[in-house]
Amino acid sequence: GAVVSQHPSWVICKSGTSVKIECRSLDFQATTMFWYRQFPKQSLMLMATSNEGSKATYEQGVEKDKFLINHASLTLSTLTVTSAHPEDSSFYICSPTAGLGHTDTQYFGPGTRLTVL
């Protein structure tokens, strides 16, 4: 399978601070990047979709000014949680993909566990 890295793997921060999460596809070019979050015992929820060089498309209910996504290259995308609050504590997972066809396998980064105090 594809190699995807995420950094950091976990982070604890104070309320009001910003946290940047990096996602890299190490062995393929990711034209599209999906960002998900998962609360305990719940399903992965898609937050936003970004295509390299374009603005991200956010799912309903996800604040684009709070969750800043940058997809400047085919191998790197970042998600910045601005002014984080305890309710933003979650497991954030990136999923880069080289294609969007129905047969394309989607791989996931190892996730970043964010805890906001």
Next chain:
Amino acid sequence: RKEVEQDPGPFNVPEGATVAFNCTYSNSASQSFFWYRQDCRKEPKLLMSVYSSGNEDGRFTAQLNRASQYISLLIRDSKLSDSATYLCVVRTRSNDYKLSFGAGTTVTVRA
């Protein structure tokens, strides 16, 4: 109604047992179906795709029933290492091929 629904379990089974569970999906236009495995505090990993005719991968068998809009996963000869949460995942072209995830079915295999 959720796009993908699963029985959360947990299913507690002894080693060597067979365990099976289903998931239902709401969009009849869904095209691709997958089972992912997620271990505690880890990312999902693809277990197997589910094909229309049903398919098998070692001890794992997946079935698709389009008429009733459900897919199933059966695990034979359960191993301790099969303990995980199994996510039912559906992809729909009308949703730009985005994946829709179930909340997962937890399986615990005991010695």
